[in-house]
Amino acid sequence: MRNLWDTQQYVGLLIRAALRMAVADRTWFVTMSLFMFLQNMLMFSIWAIYFSRFSSLGGWHLEDLANLYGIAAFAFGMAFFLCGGALDVGRSIVGGELDIYLGRPRHPLPGLIFRESRVAGFGDIMTAPIIWSLFGHHGPGDLLVLTLLGLCSAMVILATALAFNCLPFFASESSRLSDQLLESFTIISSQPQNGFPLIVKVILMTLVPAGFVAYLPVEAFRTTNLGEMALLAGAALLYMALAVAFFNIGLRRYASGNRMLEVR
Amino acid sequence: MMSLRAATGFVGLGWRRGLGERVLIAVPIVTYALLVAVFSSIFKATPLDELPFQIRVSAPELIWYLILTEMITFTGGYTFQEVRLEVLEGQFAASLARPTSYFAGKIWGWLGQTVLRVLVFFTAGLVLGRFLSGTFLDWRLLPIALVSVTLGAFMHGVVYFSLALLEVWGPYARPAMWISQKLCFVFGGLLLPISFYPGWMQDVAWLTPYPAILNVAGRLALAPSRAQLFWGISCQLFWLGLMILLAFGTQHYAERKLLATGT
Numbered sequence: 001m002r003n004l005w006d007t008q009q010y011v012g013l014l015i016r017a018a019l020r021m022a023v024a025d026r027t028w029f030v031t032m033s034l035f036m037f038l039q040n041m042l043m044f045s046i047w048a049i050y051f052s053r054f055s056s057l058g059g060w061h062l063e064d065l066a067n068l069y070g071i072a073a074f075a076f077g078m079a080f081f082l083c084g085g086a087l088d089v090g091r092s093i094v095g096g097e098l099d100i101y102l103g104r105p106r107h108p109l110p111g112l113i114f115r116e117s118r119v120a121g122f123g124d125i126m127t128a129p130i131i132w133s134l135f136g137h138h139g140p141g142d143l144l145v146l147t148l149l150g151l152c153s154a155m156v157i158l159a160t161a162l163a164f165n166c167l168p169f170f171a172s173e174s175s176r177l178s179d180q181l182l183e184s185f186t187i188i189s190s191q192p193q194n195g196f197p198l199i200v201k202v203i204l205m206t207l208v209p210a211g212f213v214a215y216l217p218v219e220a221f222r223t224t225n226l227g228e229m230a231l232l233a234g235a236a237l238l239y240m241a242l243a244v245a246f247f248n249i250g251l252r253r254y255a256s257g258n259r260m261l262e263v264r
Numbered sequence: 265m266m267s268l269r270a271a272t273g274f275v276g277l278g279w280r281r282g283l284g285e286r287v288l289i290a291v292p293i294v295t296y297a298l299l300v301a302v303f304s305s306i307f308k309a310t311p312l313d314e315l316p317f318q319i320r321v322s323a324p325e326l327i328w329y330l331i332l333t334e335m336i337t338f339t340g341g342y343t344f345q346e347v348r349l350e351v352l353e354g355q356f357a358a359s360l361a362r363p364t365s366y367f368a369g370k371i372w373g374w375l376g377q378t379v380l381r382v383l384v385f386f387t388a389g390l391v392l393g394r395f396l397s398g399t400f401l402d403w404r405l406l407p408i409a410l411v412s413v414t415l416g417a418f419m420h421g422v423v424y425f426s427l428a429l430l431e432v433w434g435p436y437a438r439p440a441m442w443i444s445q446k447l448c449f450v451f452g453g454l455l456l457p458i459s460f461y462p463g464w465m466q467d468v469a470w471l472t473p474y475p476a477i478l479n480v481a482g483r484l485a486l487a488p489s490r491a492q493l494f495w496g497i498s499c500q501l502f503w504l505g506l507m508i509l510l511a512f513g514t515q516h517y518a519e520r521k522l523l524a525t526g527t
């Protein structure tokens with residue numbers, strides 16, 4: 001119990017340090033957040049055009065797309081605003097920077113993933129309530145549920161990013177491949193997955209958990225299906241546990257980058 | 265001015281670089297296929313009979329439209345990161361000492377690389393389109409589609425060059441690229457043909473280079489007339505020329521900034 005409290009304190013301090021660093025340059029922080037918000041709104045405008053021409057998409061309306069887009073933006077924003085270092089784990093493995101974290105008296109993973117905050121993620125987080133309110137016409141109660149669903153999605157995203165970034169443990173030249181895989185995951189997971197054949201849906205709910213990021217949360221919210229919401233929460237925990245296990249397996253194969261004496 | 269021999273050398277270099285990235289091109293192809301599959305399901309579920317008669321299209325036509333437009337975003341977008349990193353790592357500054365223009369070297373290299381990527385994606389796109397739409401693109405349009413997609417992808421790369429060079433003035437390249445990319449998706453008609461848009465939006469879109477990048481190639485899937493084909497390619501060549509001039513201009517000012525301030 002004390003161990004858990006200790007870890008929580010440690011993670012809290014890491015997050016605080018990363019956030020302080022992120023907002024140190026206010027102009028940069030505001031610019032990046034604003035531009036991210038603008039690009040999200042531009043992308044969503046395509047769906048507004050779609051629904052100005054068509055009444056529905058397989059039973060989905062603009063409100064549902066707003067939920068989907070908002071959840072995806074919120075989840076990606078949260079994941080990388082708080083845990084931006086997860087995107088650089090692969091490069092740390094290849095560059096030997098992992099040594100610095102191995103030299104610390106804690107497990108290297110929290111230090112690695114919480115070391116940096118991606119400031120643009122704040123723009124993503126801000127996009128969500130605006131899209132949910134303006135286009136989804138939701139009140140505060142709904143926003144709370146959508147936020148909770150978004151947090152589960154953020155865990156799935158973080159787990160996936162971590163798993164992709166562990167590939168360089170097994171093939172050192174795959175750090176660019178990790179970036180590409182994550183980019184593909186981002187593209188696929190933020191699109192509606194209506195009308196997919198069963199086999200594709202199974203893949204998107206297992207091997208590549210893109211279906212858990214936005215599609216399942218929106219379906220659970222639309223139909224107020226508590227079972228699906230529980231499934232999402234369970235999947236978030238399971239994928240995170242798998243990603244940590246994958247990291248630990250990879251860590252056993254890691255050969256030092258000879259930077260053990262570097263102190264940070 | 266670069267000699268023809270040097271230009272050919274750069275084209276060959278770009279082609280060989282493309283060949284060397286066989287594994288790295290596999291992931292974008294799978295993503296491309298998945299994305300087209302996602303939207304083919306969406307188009308099949310879309311009540312297309314709600315469209316006004318003048319702009320009515322079928323689901324297979326829309327699928328082919330998307331296959332062509334998405335192909336351009338996947339084949340032409342790689343230049344941004346390359347140039348941005350070269351600016352950050354000082355390679356752009358180092359290029360000032362070389363006898364050839366940085367952009368001229370890049371543009372010929374990209375031509376070789378883009379042609380190779382387009383050929384790979386075009387082949388994949390044809391197979392994918394047949395599988396997902398159940399129809400085939402009119403074979404008489406295939407050569408012009410290949411040219412139009414290549415022009416679109418190349419133009420996409422040239423636009424990204426100018427945006428990446430903004431890094432010389434400060435960390436503005438990435439946010440500028442995000443906005444330009446999304447404007448391209450909206451005004452270029454990445455997912456839906458521009459003819460679906462409200463009138464005022466169509467007018468605004470055609471004032472930008474984005475329809476020449478995406479929509480012109482995509483429209484080949486919507487049974488264009490001979491006049492539309494001619495107009496489309498002319499439009500692409502016009503905007504490509506303008507974007508190349510803009511890229512040379514941006515490079516000129518970036519070089520001046522580097523020479524004046526040293527960083």
